[in-house]
Amino acid sequence: MIVVTGSVTARPETFDEVRRLSLEHVHRSRTEPGCISHAVHVDCENPLRLVFFEQWADRTALAAHFKVPASGDFVRALRSLAAGATTLELYDASRIEKL
Template structure:
C-alpha cells in the first residue's frame, strides 16, 4: 500500500498568530513519535504569517486516523478554540 500524504492547513485569526504557532509547535515532537508517522513538518507562509501548513507522510490511513483522534490533538483544539479562521486537509496518495 502506498503511503498517505497529508497537507493540513490552518489560517489563524490575525490577532492569535503567536498562540496558534506555539500550539502547533507542541504537536511536532509528540506526533513524530507516533506509530506510522514518517514525516511531520510545519511551515509558515512568508507573506501571510497567519497561514500554517503541515506536510505529513503516514504509513497508512488507519495510522493517520489514530493520530487524528489522539489526546494531543484534542488538547490543541481546546487550546485554540476561536483562534482559527479556517482549517482544511488534503489526503493524497504518494505516487513517486
C-alpha cells in the same frame, strides 16, 4: 503512504499561540507509530498562515493519530484561535523512484 496537507490562518493577536500549539502538535506527532514526517511552515505570502505537511505509513497509522486525545484538543484549540476555516486534505501517494 498517506500525505496530509493542512493550513490555519491565525488572527494577529493569536498567531503566537497558534504557532506554539502547532509546534507542540508536530513534535508530539513525530513520535507516533507510522509517522514518517510531520512539519509546519509559515506561508511566505501570508505570515499569519501556517501550513502543515505530513507523511504517514498508511491509513491505519493516520487513523490512530486522529484518535489521540491531544490531536482532537489541538484541532479544537486551533478553531477557536483561527481567523477562518482550517483546511485538511489527504492523499494516497507512492514514490516514483526515477523519472
